[in-house]
Amino acid sequence: MEEAPNLYATLHIVPEATAADVGRAYRALLRRYHPDTLPSRTAVPIDALADRRKLQQIMDAYAILSDPAQRACYDQQQQRSSPEPARVNTVREPRFTSTHAQPPLRVGPLQWEPPPRRCS
Incomplete structure (x- = not known):
């Protein structure tokens, strides 16, 4: 049986992160993995399937962690599955000091389905 991914590790945040930290x-991860923000595919060979899977994991993690009810449910499931909460590597993505350092993120249409709800 495949173990479910740690959603906090997927977003590179700690479980104590605020809603603003999650966003x-x-x-930041969308800027890094979204196909519209990647360099030209002719310059660097990129595994498009792996990028697509990673992007899907990021979107699924955000869908759960951005909703307070689903996040509480997920946290309860994590506590039941392991007696000691798993710690995530606290190395964060580099922060940008200027708001003009990068162009604004523009996302086109994606084919996405929310993950199934497990808690009631």
Whole structure:
């Protein structure tokens, strides 16, 4: 049986992160993995399937962690599955000091389905 991924590790945040931290991490990872923001594919060979899977994991993690009810449910499931909460590597993505350092993120249409709800 495949173990479910740690959603906090997927977004590179700690379980104590605020909603604003979740949003910042999500946007930073979208800039990094979204196909519209990647360099030309002719310059660097990129595994498009792996990028697509990673992007899907990021979007699924954000869908759960951005909703307070689903996040509480996920946290309860994590506590039941392991007696000691798993710690995530606290190395964060580099922060940009200027708001003009990068162009604004523009996302086109994606084919996405929310993950199934497990808690009631």
